[in-house]
Amino acid sequence: MLKRTAVVFGALLMLTASNAVAWSQTKYPEHPIKMIVPFPPGGGADVLARMVGQKLNERWGQPVVVENKPGNAGIIGANEVGRSKPDGYTLLMAASGAVVANNIDRLAPVALVTTPPYMLAVHESLPVKTVAEFVEYLKKNPKAVNFASSGVGSASHLAAELFMGLSKTQMTHVPYKGIGQGVNDLISNKVSVMFGPPQALLPQVAAGRIKILGVTSKERYPLFAEIPPVAESVPGFEAVGWYGILATAGTPDDIVKQLSDATNAAIQDPTVKERMNALGATPRPGTPADFRAFLKQDTAKWAELLSKVEATK
């Protein structure tokens, strides 16, 4: 018995030792990379993480293990990456909501992946055809129109709040758990309006249940060039989601650069591009500095809006 224990113990020691050797070398990446997705599996961030992870694996020959750590709108997973060793082996596939004012300093932006727009959809029976007519209609019927969102503080909620603020209109907020339930009530006309992601809304347009009035990007979005931006009628309106990769703050610059280059190459790969298009998104390559600037502007914008919304409650 004792002998067996000794053998096991020896094996343990050897394993630890070989790990330590791997540590002392500097080439990156030397062992598998963990990519944390702070949302449940199957969503946009999860699908993107798996697609990009696979490309990184093909490039470096090291597996990228995707791990879902959902909770608190993504903040739990993001904080975990913030607490990790800054060695580039723990990454975060973040999306709007996960990175907030009190964890942004503990994360190092690596690369923005995509900034897909939302769409403004209304039920087919609502007597409006354009955003301008919609604003008119809302002004005539203040608070009478209900809009669905995927939860308080979610992108679909904030987009609607921004819209109401800029167009000086009022609608009643009906929060749902997730986009799907909201779309369900939109197509059955229990709510009349929703800001939602294209892939959830467009199929219902084809079925004639709802109509799209505009996209939420500042200008026309290449994938949906025929749809006008909401900003044409409501100046200043822009509400895009974003997906991007971050590492722990303090990760060496050369590793961040390697990761950023690899991610930029991955998202411009034709097969990845094609699948992103199916998700209603186009790749948005850029440097870590670009991403940092984008994040700063984006978090500031929504924090300001959110505090305004809360002040009115």
Added chain:
Amino acid sequence: MSIARLFRQQDFWAGLMFMAFGAIGIGGGLMYRVGTTQEMGPGYFPRAIGVALVLLGAIIFMRGILAPGKEVSRWAIRPLILLIVGILAFAYTLEWLGFVVAATALIFLSGVGGKEFDFKEVVLLCAAAVTSAVLIFVKALSLPIPVWP
């Protein structure tokens, strides 16, 4: 009814427990905005549940006093504590020392909690269980569980 007998009543303790949870619900109702039935705040639902729990708890409590029924049987404190300590030890060591150490701790602690603890047998069980768990969960199903530190 003697106090000692009252303290053995299931209903006595069940009533107390429900009333205590009810109080928490009502307390939550006070902490969060209650609102009206037409426009409920976050505290409305917990408060309503809390009130119902206190009432039901009171009925059960009174039943324990007025109509003595089933008594609480002997508590198995030792297995309970060792099982819980085992789970907590697993939780504490898993991401730090890895699955093998954590699972060993769990199996040994819970094993000690049983009536018949045979060291050799538990070692064998541990080896078999840990090996097959690693093969099934980590190798075959590739769950993200660290095996070693």
Added chain:
Amino acid sequence: MSALFDAIATGAHTALSPTNLIYCFGGVTLGTLIGILPGLGPIATISMLLPVTFYLPPETALITLAGIYYGAQYGGSTTAVLVNMPGESSSVVTCLDGYAMARQGKAGPALSIAAIASFFAGCVATLVIASFAPVLANFALEFGPAEYFALMLLGLVAAVVLASGSLVNAFAMIFLGLLFGTVGTDLNTGVERFTFGIPKLVDGVDFVTMSMGIFAISEIVVNLESVQERTILKEKIGRLLPSAEDFKRSIWPIVRGTGLGSMLGILPGGGAVLSSFASYAVEKRIAKEPGRFGKGAIEGVAGPEAANNAGAQTSFIPLLTLGIPSNPVMALMIGAMMIQGITPGPQIMTAKPDLFWGVIVSMWAGNLMLVILNLPMIGIWIQLLKVPYRLLYPTILLLCVIGVYSVNNATFDLVILSVFGVMGYVFVKIGCEPAPLLLGFILGPLLEEYFRRALIMSHGDLSVFVRNPISGTIIAMAAVLLLIVVLPSIRKKREEAFQE
């Protein structure tokens, strides 16, 4: 009618191709395995397999993933019956009478009837999808928040029936479950309730964690109380297959369960969670000797298992006909379709008939495979019960913690597991049955959500619940059920009082 046959022929062409049959088999086998392993649900497995489906044709990918889903529903009943471990909400009910049967040496008949009931339900539900999917989907759209609220209310009243002891205790446990359900972020205002500043509680308590603690952990402690308990069995292992008597008892529960499950599964707003509970409540209500329930009544296994499988099957209807996910697994399926470049929505049926009908026919093939796969396994599972308990319980415990950890990959969930383990043991000691608590926990958040949503939409008009014919009817049914449940016990009390 001939259009239906053409469609089924199209589907058979796709589903019965050798590749798809093999993948379907792989899917249902894996599904059964993860169903048996507690805590490790179809969600975790399907998400792990998502990247693999990149390389498969869309039909094959969906057939495999669907197989995992309903395979897991089959497997889930196995651990519920053998060791009282419900890995999913649907197996809570199976624990009640299934585990009681196992202790009496009747695990074989319990598992067989579960498999047979599931097979029957699966076949019927597949037929329902094939013939009526679009009609039913439109019916489901009629259900708004008021109707869902009424349905959840009915479910809660029915939850009382789950307990076999004191009625007041059962009510109190339901309310306690409702209270646990409020932990986490309030949907309507974003306020965090009862989180005590712990970030992990912001999304509430996980069902798997709670049910594992309350059922499995406390059961282990109870078993360790007695000195002489060497195995789970109280009596010798009897026959493997159900007797003619068992079949006779089970036939109508299976048929009723299938009907209930097929109906509830269609509703995307959470109807499927009710199916097994509803079936149990119905069977116990109409049984000649309701006292047998909770003590090993085979009807209490047959009905709910049929309902649960039928519900799992028909919950594909909103996904396939509208593109609306009715549960997290269906949301994953949408993810899988989008990876393939298919946008799920109302057009799928006409634009991709081979995909739509292929998946449906594969469900039937998969159900057949499951029953062939599972029946011979029962003999092996039963042997598990002969393992000395001192070796069995540490293994059960290990499976529990792995399962709970794998839900969110969070060790904090294990702390919550311990808390509920202790609580579950206390419940046993003070004579409170836990099943109503779990149903309250599942339905509570839905109840509140739909209630408040209905009032937002009606701008605070409370009459929406009764003015609306569907919700009005369901609420009336709930009221009648409440009277039926409460009156006899009050009358009994009065008689007792008079006798004294």
